[in-house]
Amino acid sequence: MKDIMLNRFSCRNFNNKKIDDEVVKDIIDLTRLTPSSLGLEPWKFMIISKSDDLQKLGEICNNQKQVSNCSHAVIVISRIDLQNKDPYLLDTIAAKGKSEEKIKMYHAMVSNRTGQMDEKELKHYADLQCYMATANLVNIAESKGVKSCIIGGFDYEKLAQFVDAKLSNTQKHLKPCIVIPLGYSDDKATPKIRHSLEDVLIWR
């Protein structure tokens, strides 16, 4: 783990080597084990790998060339269908295999947590979980020798349109959260410049 934390860096210079699709799938397969509030797993991972799509995505991400030049870009997508009226929520709770009494409790907790949220609040709630998945994803990628760069700099409306155009009419509850280009690089990690342990630690 120490090697992964020291060697991962935000890669802005990918080489031309393509990642095997199976490796990308493995990265997502581990990322989906990320913890989430109430275990709701409010995410999807859209993979973009066609050259013209990556060009377009790079433009949307403020012309950041590590997006247009990467092998595969992951768009981490927040789901906002997290209320008791939503089939996704009902299925997710049912799949936990709990007793009827526990399921009832679950629904009460969900009502308490997401029941009163409007669309903006639901998006924020899902985004928080997606950021956790993002942190895991870049470290899992690093463990496989795949470089990454978390991208929060983009035109949200244009990104939402880009994603929307790739979804069906029944997937309008899926909203982009963050973009992660993946690839290989000849660049090497440089020593991390971070606040010291003493600076960040409050031990009481």
Ligand SMILES: Cc1cc2nc3c(=O)[nH]c(=O)nc-3n(C[C@H](O)[C@H](O)[C@H](O)COP(=O)(O)O)c2cc1C
């Ligand atoms: C939420 C978030 C958004 C970020 N957005 C961008 C971005 O748009 N472009 C970019 O080059 N780096 C972006 N970064 C990467 C940070 O600049 C980088 O993680 C930080 O400077 C530390 O460097 P390191 O990742 O190389 O250790 C982002 C990181 C995070 C966590």
